[in-house]
Amino acid sequence: MAIIMDGNGRWAKEHGLSRVEGHKEGAKRVKDVMDAARECGVKYVTLYAFSSENWSRPKAEVSALMKLLEHSLKSYAKDFLKNKIRFRTIGDISKLPEKTVTLIEKLKEETKDFNEHCLVLALNYGSRDELLRAVSKIARDAKQGIFSPEHIGWDDVSEYLDTADIPDPDLMVRTSGEMRISNYLLLQSAYAELYFTQVNWPDFGRDEFMRAIGDFERRERRYGLTGEQIK
């Protein structure tokens, strides 16, 4: 499952709080969602935490988000180890504060052998940025003769994406009522089922998670075939 965790700012406004308070409340939902995912056997949860476009927000909000990220990583570390959750990231983390990068690398290393559940955080992620970085590596490898341009297939290309060995999402959820993808997993969600809910991210708990799963289970996925073909 991939989730666009949206609506922290609107949630805060509704509660007479600052946007940063909204982000803090939102960060707490990550644990609820991880618990719910383990409960119903969802192996991969990929959360959009900070987009490549979010850097353009007011400086104070960006730095509060970076601080919150650092704090959340520290507090979630125990849970990842206790519940055997592998931690991974997608996006260009080299642009994050050095301390945060160190924390991320440490947590990835400590959890790298867990294979039942995986939390993927999208940090400084944007599909177009991901594609640009991939294309540049593909061009370099083609030039060096690592593969021939005539024989490149989708499997080869997908190996250059940040999600190289992470399965494509089956379900893409966006909270807060917005119905757009905002540069998230554009290629990977080619055949994902989309689920939009009005609920703001800080209100997205276990019940909301289960509702999304329930909705997904009623979908008929056809992958270009006719309804009769897949019966």
Ligand code: IPE
């Ligand atoms: C999502 O909530 C969190 C991030 C993008 C980091 P928003 O901050 O986008 O909340 P709204 O959309 O302004 O309500």
Ligand code: IPE
């Ligand atoms: C998408 O939400 C990014 C994250 C949830 C991290 P935004 O709030 O940034 O997206 P737009 O600007 O409404 O498209």
Ligand code: MG
């Ligand atoms: Mg938003």
